[in-house]
Amino acid sequence: MPELPEVESFGKYLDKTSLNKKIESVDVKSPELLQNIDISALKGNLEGNKFQFTKRHGKYLFVYLDNKNCLILHFGMTGNLKYYKKSEEEPSYGRFLVNFEDKSHLAFVDPRKFGKINLISKMEDFIKEKKLGPDAARMDFKSFIDIFKKRKGAIKPALMNQHIFAGIGNIYSDEILFQTCVHPKTPVNKLSDDKLKEIFMVTKEVLETAIDRNLKHEELPDSYIIPNRVKNGKCPNSDVKLETLKVGGRTAYFCPECQKEIL
DNA sequence: CGTGGCTCCTGGCGGC
DNA sequence: TGCCGCCAGGAGCCAC
Known part of the structure; x- marks a missing residue:
């Protein structure tokens, strides 16, 4: 949880x-x-x-x-x-x-x-x-871009890395990548500046939405991947069956249609 | 720096 | 029913 x-x-x-x-x-x-x-x-x-x-x-x-x-x-x-x-x-x-x-x-x-x-x-x-990075809900765009521009590894483990920004784990990193149509294994240095900016914005938005819904004991929006993040779950946009992958030792759920791998 | 593997611990699930 | 292996929203440590 x-x-x-x-x-x-x-x-x-x-x-x-x-x-x-x-x-x-x-x-x-x-x-x-x-x-x-x-x-x-x-x-x-x-x-x-x-x-x-x-x-x-x-x-x-x-x-x-x-x-x-x-x-x-x-x-x-x-x-x-x-x-x-x-x-x-x-x-x-x-x-x-x-x-x-x-x-x-x-x-x-x-x-x-x-x-x-x-x-x-x-x-x-x-x-x-503990060498914790800034809190992900309060991070500012400049520090986000400064850090991510220098990264080389896959995006998902970077989002989950508590030393970079603290607070995002396996579930919400899947949501952020789904909402931004980014494959979890995409190397950070292959993401455009615009895409990084989008990831920053969506991260904030997803966290705020989740906090808000949690406090009101409401479900997450239907457009989110999280409620569908189960065996045989489907993409909320396309009805395509979600796939899983091990990334950074954790199971990533993603939509093979919405989140194409960049090779 | 980055990744992959292993570890801690316990319960629930699917398969045989 | 019983047992077994696998998996689970975290994270530290170690080897490459």
């Missing part, structure tokens, strides 16, 4: 449910998710304090505490947040539970345990340490 638009939604969900409540206790059920901190230090930072506000960078959610430190959540492939009021509603695969004084709870749910939890005092330090 969690690429940039989903993480944006998780942030809004946390804002809506869990800010300014005193944290009574914390249950770390899967300590292996903790990266730069141990259980007691995490408890020491959270217990007795409150979540104040959230920020997002790429696929990371930064949850600021009133002690100025910041809890950092990464959702891996299957991470999610679940707020609930009664302990019998505790979800399966809750790896990390925050128990508030008002007896409600926020669970970090993650069946596959690819999620990661960090605690740090400065968001900027973390971004630097």
Whole structure:
């Protein structure tokens, strides 16, 4: 699930449910998710304090505490947040539970345990340490063009590379390439300036649309490839059967008619 | 620099 | 039904 638009939604969900409540206790059920901190230090930072506000960078959610430190959540492939009021509603695969004084709870749910939890005092330090590029929803055209003009490899892995721009993953990169009629293996240096500009514009638009629809719990537009990104799925424009390819180790779905390979 | 392969972990699905 | 292999919206590491 969690690429940039989903993480944006998780942030809004946390804002809506869990800010300014005193944290009574914390249950770390899967300590292996903790990266730069141990259980007691995490408890020491959270217990007795409150979540104040959230920020997002790429696929990371930064949850600021009133002690100025910041809890950092990464959702891996299957991470999610679940707020609930009664302990019998505790979800399966809750790896990390925050128990508030008002007896409600926020669970970090993650069946596959690819999620990661960090605690740090400065968001900027973390971004630097992880070498994350600018957030894809906030990138500007000039930096986009400067970076992509120098690239040589395939476009899809470049879009997914968190060191270039952060937030785009396998699913949304497929959408961006579908909307711009670009084959996922196209080398970046074979794309015209106009095409690069189009990719930039469409990236912004796709991310904004997905964020908007996520928040409203609405489906993506019918013209999108994502809802058709299933076995035997068809191109929403032509009814042609979608094909798959391994690109950068991930499965790309694309329309062989709309997205011709440039050789 | 860029790519491909492997790893972490768990559940769901299709095939035999 | 049971078992097996494969796949899954992430990302770090290593070898070429």
